[in-house]
Amino acid sequence: MKKLWTWGAALIAAATLAACGGSDDDYHGAIAVSESTKRVGIASEALTQSIANDAARDECDAGDCQVVLQFEECGAIAAGSGSSGGWVWGVAAAGSAFDAQTAANNACTAKGGQNCGVIPNLAAQCN
Template identity: 55%
Template sequence: MLTLRTTALAAALAAAAFMTACGSDDDTYGAIAFSYNTTRAAIVTGGWTQSEANEEARDRCNAGDCTVVLQFRECGALSAGTLPSGRLIIGVAEGRSTLEAQTAANSACTTNGGVSCRDVPGLPPQCN
């Protein structure tokens, strides 16, 4: 009987460790929406479906022209900078962590010709 309890406990601990290692990002979806007219943006995590996350991001962005600019399963980030002409430019990216996502978004913004690309105040990267 002790062996059965030990085996059951070991199985439960292994399952808990597996769930912790995998996280919930395989089960949920995220999205970032952005409005070029108003420069409003929103990031959403934890959607049960990608469509749900997209719709919620557009709703939270709260502008008529909000468009989903990134769909993600792990972590997502938005970066903004300016072109030499002074026009706004953005970059978006997914990563395994908030730091990785933000670094990649900053790089995407710079690659697109942006200057002084950085995170958007009040809109930190987020993970599912």
């Protein structure tokens, strides 16, 4: 009888957790950028948005790193050069890595960037 009660309690706890959104799919991501150094940091699969933001700034590793995108599914950054030779970037979030990168490329182009694309070793990330 005690085993039956234990199994019943475990099933109720699991159902309650699932109903309250306690799944492993609730991750957060962030992208941080340093305008002065052109460094970028991307973090994903963090338990909270605050942790993701801190991790992205740490990865960016410059004094002026600012979080420029927070995402729950996928996030990406693209960079290109401006008409005066400056650095232009764009970020985007989407449901897939491909869609996020495509949207980031388009955001970069919309800001006047030329040859916008993936920054080497910084492909889109998903949670």
